Amino acid sequence: xxxxxxxxxxATLKRCLILSLFAMLFLCLFxxxxxxxxTEALLERxxxxxxxxxxxxxxxxxxxxxxxxxxxxxxxxxxxxxxxxLRERWASEKAGVLRGVALLAAPALLCGVMGxxxxxxxxxxxxxxxxxxxxxxxxxxxxxxxxxxxxxxxLDFTARAANVLAPTLISAAALTGAGPAxxxxxxxxxxCASAIENLLRGAGLWLCAVAAVLAAAGGLSEGMRPDxxxxxxxxxxxxxxxGVVAAFMGLMTMEGLLSSGRGGAAxxxxxxxxxxxxxxxxxxxxxxxxxxxASARLVRSAVGVTGMTAVALACxxxxxxxxxASLSAKLAGAAxxxxxxxxxxxxxxxxxxxxxxxxxxxxxxxxxxxxxxxxILSLGRN
Amino acid sequence: MDATVLRVTxxxxxxxxxxxxxxxxxxxxxxxxxxAVGVGVLALLASELAxxxxxxxxxxxxxxxxxxxxxxxxxxxxxxxxxxxxxxxCADAGESALAGRVALAARVAILxxxxxxxxxxxxxxxxxxxx
Numbered sequence: 001x002x003x004x005x006x007x008x009x010x011a012t013l014k015r016c017l018i019l020s021l022f023a024m025l026f027l028c029l030f031x032x033x034x035x036x037x038x039t040e041a042l043l044e045r046x047x048x049x050x051x052x053x054x055x056x057x058x059x060x061x062x063x064x065x066x067x068x069x070x071x072x073x074x075x076x077x078x079x080x081x082x083x084x085x086l087r088e089r090w091a092s093e094k095a096g097v098l099r100g101v102a103l104l105a106a107p108a109l110l111c112g113v114m115g116x117x118x119x120x121x122x123x124x125x126x127x128x129x130x131x132x133x134x135x136x137x138x139x140x141x142x143x144x145x146x147x148x149x150x151x152x153x154x155l156d157f158t159a160r161a162a163n164v165l166a167p168t169l170i171s172a173a174a175l176t177g178a179g180p181a182x183x184x185x186x187x188x189x190x191x192c193a194s195a196i197e198n199l200l201r202g203a204g205l206w207l208c209a210v211a212a213v214l215a216a217a218g219g220l221s222e223g224m225r226p227d228x229x230x231x232x233x234x235x236x237x238x239x240x241x242x243g244v245v246a247a248f249m250g251l252m253t254m255e256g257l258l259s260s261g262r263g264g265a266a267x268x269x270x271x272x273x274x275x276x277x278x279x280x281x282x283x284x285x286x287x288x289x290x291x292x293x294a295s296a297r298l299v300r301s302a303v304g305v306t307g308m309t310a311v312a313l314a315c316x317x318x319x320x321x322x323x324x325a326s327l328s329a330k331l332a333g334a335a336x337x338x339x340x341x342x343x344x345x346x347x348x349x350x351x352x353x354x355x356x357x358x359x360x361x362x363x364x365x366x367x368x369x370x371x372x373x374x375x376i377l378s379l380g381r382n
Numbered sequence: 383m384d385a386t387v388l389r390v391t392x393x394x395x396x397x398x399x400x401x402x403x404x405x406x407x408x409x410x411x412x413x414x415x416x417x418a419v420g421v422g423v424l425a426l427l428a429s430e431l432a433x434x435x436x437x438x439x440x441x442x443x444x445x446x447x448x449x450x451x452x453x454x455x456x457x458x459x460x461x462x463x464x465x466x467x468x469x470x471x472c473a474d475a476g477e478s479a480l481a482g483r484v485a486l487a488a489r490v491a492i493l494x495x496x497x498x499x500x501x502x503x504x505x506x507x508x509x510x511x512x513x
Contacts, residue, residue: 107455114459123469123485124462124492131458131496135451138503141510148510209510216507 063306070302080309089316093324100143100328104348105335107135112339129341130220136336136344137216140329140351144212144358147325148205150318151358155201157314158365162193162372165307169376172300176293181259181379185372188248188255192372195244196365204361207237212354219347230350237357241364248368252375259379304377308370315366319359326355386430390423413475420471424464454499458492465491 066080111132118125166189173182211233214226333348397419404412465488472481493500 106452110455110459114462118462118466122462122466123482124465124488127489127492128458128462131455131492131500134496134500134503135455138451138499138506141503141506145506145510212510213507 063310066309067302067306070305076305076309085313085316089320093320097324097328097331100325101331101335104136104139104143104328104332105339107132107139108332108336108341108344108348109339111344112336112341115340129343132341133219133344133347136332137219137347140332140348141212141216143325143328144209144351144354147322147355147358148209150321151205151208151362152201154315154318154362155196155205155365158311158369159193159196159201161307161311161314162189162196162369165189165311165369165373166192166376168307169300169304169373172303173376173379175296176300182376184255184259185376188251188375189372191251192248192368195248196368199240199244200361200365204237204240204364205358207233207240208354208357208361211237211357212351215347215350215354218350219343222343230353234353234357238360241360245364245367245371249371252371256375256378301377304373308373311366311369311373315362319362322355322359322362326352326359329355386426390426393419393422393426416474417471420467424467451499454496457495461488461491461495464488 070076111129114128115122115125118128166185170182170185211230214230214233217224218226218230329348329352333345333352336342336348337345397415401412401415404415465484469481469484469488472478472484
């Protein structure tokens with residue numbers, strides 16, 4: 001067998017190189033043509049379906065469409081019409097707030113008017129005033145109960161969101177090579193759900209209920225002034241919320257610091273190995289991998305932001321109910337104050353504060369979930 | 383309403399003058415006249431109260447389920463007005479003890495009328511803790 005002459009061998013090698021270049025060019029064109037499919041595949045792999053399922057409570061908002069618009073390069077403010085959404089909510093809540101104010105203020109106003117008609121020296125007026133206070137207390141308790149039911153639903157949702165969002169975002173992070181680092185957040189997600197269920201839903205809501213009962217007791221009895229007890233309950237609830245959020249923020253910061261070293265190490269190693277160990281096309285493949293990683297990061301961010309938006313939207317409705325109830329109580333208190341029923345006005349103010357405490361507990365729960373999602377999303381950025 | 387106020391004022395001034403004359407020799411007749419005029423004033427006001435009550439009825443219907451609560455409160459307000467008038471008449475007749483009994487009876491009646499509403503309110507308040 002005669003050996004191949006060097007010139008012929010060189011020509012064959014040249015032909016092979018030209019063919020490989022054409023093949024790569026074709027593959028690149030194909031890749032560009034199928035970029036949408038790649039994005040779709042990445043979105044599917046990143047667990048967009050689960051986020052969409054999570055957003056069932058997000059007022060029928062199309063979360064899949066939002067994620068695709070974010071991937072396409074739109075900003076969040078462009079993709080979500082927050083102003084329109086707020087206008088819609090206000091339009092639907094406005095009538096409820098006004099009716100609530102009228103309903104709550106009616107007994108206080110009636111008693112105020114009757115107090116004026118009967119005169120200061122009347123021996124019957126105090127009984128009438130007590131009845132009016134009791135009616136107001138019952139109505140305020142009913143409002144508080146509705147607000148607390150909304151808060152309980154919100155807390156249940158946030159606990160579920162922590163359990164669903166974290167694995168989804170961890171699998172999305174795995175697409176960008178930050179999987180091992182993100183996996184370190186699994187205990188944090190369990191801790192987040194547990195803190196919401198046990199501390200905020202258990203202790204937080206109970207403290208709010210105690211504050212509401214103390215408010216009612218103070219309003220029903222002239223001699224009973226549980227101001228200090230009320231302040232104690234309020235302080236305890238606020239400290240609980242602040243403490244839980246601060247502790248979780250500290251944990252997430254430490255977890256993030258620990259994970260920052262691990263984040264992206266696998267991708268960088270693969271990058272280096274391709275460039276240095278694969279001859280000729282190693283650089284091109286490495287660059288193609290970079291492009292794919294960039295797409296995966298974009299998809300991960302879009303899925304994360306979509307998840308956070310789902311949580312925010314789903315929580316907005318119960319929050320609106322709580323804020324509307326609190327506003328009704330405040331306005332009714334102001335109306336009672338005008339009618340000279342200062343005891344009822346003070347009671348309405350206290351109930352309003354108890355409802356604000358409910359809102360604080362809910363905000364703390366939402367913050368925990370957003371901190372968790374933000375922590376996982378920030379991995380592997382460097 | 384203006385005419386009613388004029389009528390009530392004229393009636394009361396005339397009755398006061400007659401009572402002042404009668405009280406010197408027949409104080410019991412003065413008291414009887416005072417009571418009768420009080421009832422008459424109430425009767426005059428009753429016709430004027432009808433439109434106000436109609437408006438309150440409209441307001442009550444606005445509150446749907448809580449209309450019962452408003453009904454109880456309105457009944458309590460009615461009882462309070464009548465009892466206050468009775469107590470004042472008794473006090474004017476020098477029977478302060480009787481005036482006290484009238485006030486007590488009114489308070490008991492108000493509690494009786496509003497008892498279901500009170501029970502419901504207390505149930506709602508205690509229900510907050512048993513959740």
